[in-house]
Amino acid sequence: MRSDNSKISEIFKGLSFSEAEIEVIESVMFKMDLKKGTKIIKAGDTVKDMYFVLEGCLRACHIDLQGKEHTVQFGIKDWWITDFTAFFTESKTIMDLEVLRDATIYRLSKDDREYMFSQIPATETFIRKKLENAYAAFQKRILRNLSQSASQRYVNFVKDFPNIEKNIKNYHIASYLGITTESLSRIRKEITRH
Numbered sequence: 001m002r003s004d005n006s007k008i009s010e011i012f013k014g015l016s017f018s019e020a021e022i023e024v025i026e027s028v029m030f031k032m033d034l035k036k037g038t039k040i041i042k043a044g045d046t047v048k049d050m051y052f053v054l055e056g057c058l059r060a061c062h063i064d065l066q067g068k069e070h071t072v073q074f075g076i077k078d079w080w081i082t083d084f085t086a087f088f089t090e091s092k093t094i095m096d097l098e099v100l101r102d103a104t105i106y107r108l109s110k111d112d113r114e115y116m117f118s119q120i121p122a123t124e125t126f127i128r129k130k131l132e133n134a135y136a137a138f139q140k141r142i143l144r145n146l147s148q149s150a151s152q153r154y155v156n157f158v159k160d161f162p163n164i165e166k167n168i169k170n171y172h173i174a175s176y177l178g179i180t181t182e183s184l185s186r187i188r189k190e191i192t193r194h
Contacts, residue, residue, distance in 0.1 A: 012025075015123070015126060021119070024119045025116060029106045029108050030107045032051075032104070033103075034099045034105065035099065036102050037099060038098065040099070041082070041083055042093075043062070043092075044093065047083050048109050048110050048111075049108060050108055051075070051080065051081050052079075052080055053078065053079050053080075055103060056076075056101045056104060057076050057164060058076075058099055059168075059172060060073040060081060060083060060095045061095060061098070062095045072176075074168075079134070080127070080130055084131075145177075154188075154191075157177060
């Protein structure tokens with residue numbers, strides 16, 4: 001992060017820090033500028049880092065035994081992303097994390113995260129609340145996938161991610177919704193007719 005106080009306030013919106021606390025944050029969070037197509041994590045990796053998305057778009061996806069992609073999560077501005085199962089359980093990842101649109105992110109390792117939390121407890125509460133909200137959204141998405149039609153899931157996707165659709169490929173959206181790209185095209189046509 002290196003001496004960019006405005007980025008700290010952008011990452012930790014609503015929190016204020018002393019100079020000493022800013023130094024701690026700068027010592028543990030590392031800026032990365034990544035190009036579209038970059039894979040940050042590959043299935044089978046050990047995951048030691050989580051990432052804050054300042055700009056751009058990332059996605060976490062799983063490729064099943066038949067070679068079909070399943071987009072599990074998008075990472076857009078102001079979101080934290082990684083393979084959280086692997087991160088928290090210290091197991092090998094089953095997902096890839098790839099950059100869909102040129103991105104600026106901040107990397108925070110598990111050890112550095114614990115150090116930051118011990119030095120600045122407010123950051124632990126802040127990140128915990130972010131992850132709780134993400135977990136609640138993830139659970140809501142699972143319930144939608146189990147109980148809603150593909151059309152309803154698409155409408156909710158557009159509502160939840162109003163600016164993402166024009167920046168990613170149709171097959172990414174389709175794999176996130178659990179449908180084919182042909183079904184996605186049909187749903188869009190039906191919606192525009194109404």
